[in-house]
Amino acid sequence: xxxxxxxxxxxxxxxxxxxxxxxxxxxxxxxxxxxxxxxxxxxxxxxxxxxxxxxxxxxxxxxxxxxxxxxxxxxxxxxxxxxxxxxxxxxxxxxxxxxxxxxxxxxxxxxxxxxxxxxxxxxxxxxxxxxxxxxxxxxxxxxxxxxxxxxxxxxxxxxxxxxxxxxxxxxxxxxxxxxxxxxxxxxxxxxxxxxxxxxxxxxxxxxxxxxxxxxxxxxxxxxxxxxxxxxxxxxxxxxxxxxxxxxxxxxxxxxxxxxxxxxxxxxxxxxxxxxxxxxxxxxx
Amino acid sequence: xxxxxxxxxxxxxxxxxxxxxxxxxxxxxxxxxxxxxxxxxxxxxxxxxxxxxxxxxxxxxxxxxxxxxxxxxxxxxxxxxxxxxxxxxxxxxxxxxxxxxxxxxxxxxxxxxxxxxxxxxxxxxxxxxxxxxxxxxxxxxxxxxxxxxxxxxxxxxxxxxxxxxxxxxxxxxxxxxxxxxxxxxxxxxxxxxxxxxxxxxxxxxxxxxxxxxxxxxxxxxxxxxxxxxxxxxxxxxxxxx
Amino acid sequence: xxxxxxxxxxxxxxxxxxxxxxxxxxxxxxxxxxxxxxxxxxxxxxxxxxxxxxxxxxxxxxxxxxxxxxxxxxxxxxxxxxxxxxxxxxxxxxxxxxxxxxxxxxxxxxxxxxxxxxxxxxxxxxxxxxxxxxxxxxxxxxxxxxxxxxxxxxxxxxxxxxxxxxxxxxxxxxxxxxxxxxxxxxxxxxxxxxxxxxxxxxxxxxxxxxxxxxxxxxxxxxxxxxxxxxxxxxx
Numbered sequence: 172x173x174x175x176x177x178x179x180x181x182x183x184x185x186x187x188x189x190x191x192x193x194x195x196x197x198x199x200x201x202x203x204x205x206x207x208x209x210x211x212x213x214x215x216x217x218x219x220x221x222x223x224x225x226x227x228x229x230x231x232x233x234x235x236x237x238x239x240x241x242x243x244x245x246x247x248x249x250x251x252x253x254x255x256x257x258x259x260x261x262x263x264x265x266x267x268x269x270x271x272x273x274x275x276x277x278x279x280x281x282x283x284x285x286x287x288x289x290x291x292x293x294x295x296x297x298x299x300x301x302x303x304x305x306x307x308x309x310x311x312x313x314x315x316x317x318x319x320x321x322x323x324x325x326x327x328x329x330x331x332x333x334x335x336x337x338x339x340x341x342x343x344x345x346x347x348x349x350x351x352x353x354x355x356x357x358x359x360x361x362x363x364x365x366x367x368x369x370x371x372x373x374x375x376x377x378x379x380x381x382x383x384x385x386x387x388x389x390x391x392x393x394x395x396x397x398x399x400x401x402x403x404x405x406x407x408x409x410x411x412x413x414x415x416x417x418x419x420x421x422x423x424x425x426x427x428x429x430x431x432x433x434x435x436x437x438x439x440x441x442x443x444x445x446x447x448x449x450x451x452x453x454x455x
Numbered sequence: 456x457x458x459x460x461x462x463x464x465x466x467x468x469x470x471x472x473x474x475x476x477x478x479x480x481x482x483x484x485x486x487x488x489x490x491x492x493x494x495x496x497x498x499x500x501x502x503x504x505x506x507x508x509x510x511x512x513x514x515x516x517x518x519x520x521x522x523x524x525x526x527x528x529x530x531x532x533x534x535x536x537x538x539x540x541x542x543x544x545x546x547x548x549x550x551x552x553x554x555x556x557x558x559x560x561x562x563x564x565x566x567x568x569x570x571x572x573x574x575x576x577x578x579x580x581x582x583x584x585x586x587x588x589x590x591x592x593x594x595x596x597x598x599x600x601x602x603x604x605x606x607x608x609x610x611x612x613x614x615x616x617x618x619x620x621x622x623x624x625x626x627x628x629x630x631x632x633x634x635x636x637x638x639x640x641x642x643x644x645x646x647x648x649x650x651x652x653x654x655x656x657x658x659x660x661x662x663x664x665x666x667x668x669x670x671x672x673x674x675x676x677x678x679x680x681x682x683x684x685x686x687x688x689x690x691x692x693x694x695x696x
Numbered sequence: 697x698x699x700x701x702x703x704x705x706x707x708x709x710x711x712x713x714x715x716x717x718x719x720x721x722x723x724x725x726x727x728x729x730x731x732x733x734x735x736x737x738x739x740x741x742x743x744x745x746x747x748x749x750x751x752x753x754x755x756x757x758x759x760x761x762x763x764x765x766x767x768x769x770x771x772x773x774x775x776x777x778x779x780x781x782x783x784x785x786x787x788x789x790x791x792x793x794x795x796x797x798x799x800x801x802x803x804x805x806x807x808x809x810x811x812x813x814x815x816x817x818x819x820x821x822x823x824x825x826x827x828x829x830x831x832x833x834x835x836x837x838x839x840x841x842x843x844x845x846x847x848x849x850x851x852x853x854x855x856x857x858x859x860x861x862x863x864x865x866x867x868x869x870x871x872x873x874x875x876x877x878x879x880x881x882x883x884x885x886x887x888x889x890x891x892x893x894x895x896x897x898x899x900x901x902x903x904x905x906x907x908x909x910x911x912x913x914x915x916x917x918x919x920x921x922x923x924x925x926x927x928x929x930x931x
Contacts, residue, residue, distance in 0.1 A: 208876075216891075221879075222879070237882075238878060251785075253783070253784030358896055380895065383897070413792070544826065560831075560836050
């Protein structure tokens with residue numbers, strides 16, 4: 172009996188090994204349907220924009236879009252390594268560098284939203300309601316009020332660094348206990364700011380869809396310096412011959428075309444528009 | 456027992472084993488003839504268990520030669536000799552599966568395995584325990600199963616390492632009855648023991664060991680009535696060596 | 697906060713009872729990935745561990761120390777190593793496995809394998825100490841002894857496999873890096889929990905966590921009862 176039991180155990184193990192082998196092989200084979208990998212940012216994913224856009228695109232083209240949400244810096248690296256077919260991020264200078272290195276033929280502007288400075292309602296820096304981000308940052312620095320920085324090379328992090336610079340603050344010199352670099356995504360930064368009553372720079376999309384607000388609210392908004400532009404690039408098949416260049420380009424073209432642009436402006440949470448299409452605005 | 460060319464005599468010639476510079480057994484010369492029952496006597500540490508392990512091939516000698524019939528160094532069919540240990544090694548399986556496992560290891564096919572296991576259980580009156588976990592048996596039952604498991608492979612020669620030393624008198628008597636049965640079937644036994652009464656009851660020949668050497672090798676009657684060495688005489692007189 | 701926890705339990709209950717299709721897909725993928733990794737690790741790790749347990753060779757001690765250390769391999773490190781290997785720019789990039797369940801299976805196999813090898817080594821070594829002379833006496837030496845040792849060590853080994861399952865099903869670092877947490881493709885229970893936490897939906901995140909613990913509990917309960925019943929029959 173035991174002998175039989177052992178034999179069937181061996182058979183079962185062999186069978187399941189075969190099955191998992193097949194499971195892996197199935198992943199190795201090209202998928203039956205067409206699909207592309209898009210490296211994008213946590214802000215686009217966390218805001219729910221992709222959940223709205225992708226079904227529309229897939230229904231029209233039959234191309235499935237797999238989104239890997241990372242910080243802008245990491246998303247660009249993923250593109251550089253050839254692990255994504257399209258990169259969709261928000262850090263114009265870094266994107267132009269990506270094109271300059273030959274990893275993409277061109278960068279197309281897609282849409283913008285804006286950054287907002289989030290802070291506790293008690294407003295220890297006394298900046299609430301201001302439209303001047305530079306003055307607000309100087310006040311935070313001056314009073315040494317807690318500020319949470321993404322610290323992850325993301326688009327939002329890079330925008331934040333540019334804002335400090337524009338406010339005339341040498342961050343490297345000014346850094347202290349008040350300045351908390353967390354090295355995590357937007358949602359994590361908001362969670363941390365919420366729990367410790369700190370200020371934090373966030374993209375409006377993530378802020379609107381963020382649920383664990385606690386005592387947080389918008390402190391500063393509406394400054395033109397808080398403008399947040401998104402760009403999209405198909406990874407060049409010259410550098411990485413295996414990329415799905417045609418399907419990647421189809422996605423880029425759709426995003427900057429009339430249907431994609433309309434779908435972007437249609438996306439709302441609680442009746443509020445999160446992203447504003449501007450592919451027709453050269454130089455954006 | 457099958458009618459096959461005998462693997463005996465078993466012959467030790469100048470066999471020694473040293474481990475880490477220490478001589479555990481030295482200059483072992485011994486012949487075990489077909490059909491004999493040889494009991495190895497001697498105090499703890501005399502080298503009785505080691506002699507059995509050397510003979511059974513579990514330990515390789517560092518000096519000397521161990522040969523079988525016609526001078527071969529090994530027995531082609533390994534299961535012609537079997538070993539029963541002082542503390543029975545019971546697999547974590549049923550009594551029946553302990554038998555079929557050993558039979559499978561010896562190359563018995565599924566059908567022959569089941570038939571031989573059934574025959575063995577019956578022969579050793581273990582059939583009523585067939586489905587029981589072997590490790591749940593009493594000490595005496597476990598040793599009975601260990602002997603049955605060795606018997607199942609139909610060995611010509613059995614090595615037994617103090618098979619009753621951990622058993623009570625009733626269980627010891629039951630095991631000795633089994634050993635008489637094995638002798639009656641014409642099997643050759645080599646058994647280590649430190650029980651003089653058991654040696655008197657079972658032995659045809661006695662090998663008396665002390666300090667890693669064979670001190671005396673004689674017929675049982677001669678050994679018990681007129682030991683030739685002082686050590687053997689002291690041992691028989693119950694003195695501590 | 698208390699309301700968060702209450703609503704987390706409500707959410708968990710709703711997810712499990714309501715058989716939400718997205719939730720079920722995530723659970724199915726998690727199970728597929730972890731069970732596949734477990735099977736692969738068992739097929740490779742049980743014999744390897746047993747051989748390590750009963751053979752003696754130069755460097756064996758060092759091998760055991762390395763394997764024992766790898767039991768504590770941080771998932772994120774395993775993920776990173778595999779990411780660099782499987783990336784299109786890496787040596788195994790040609791397979792196109794990055795950001796697929798296959799990559800996640802590979803990562804979790806890497807995490808489970810040392811646990812299976814190390815615990816199998818310990819179990820079979822102990823068992824060999826008890827069985828060794830008998831098995832050698834009936835001619836089962838070296839690799840021929842392995843099936844007996846694995847079968848007779850099956851209860852301890854089941855525990856080893858459960859430990860491996862627990863480690864793999866609970867980890868997020870490795871699958872997040874090599875899987876990419878792609879909705880509908882490589883999103884497992886743990887990466888979903890991480891995502892919902894970052895979206896600030898703590899109740900949903902905790903709800904998923906409760907569901908995950910429940911699932912693990914169910915699997916352990918089944919394995920435990922099966923072991924109890926089997927143990928009663930073979931001691």
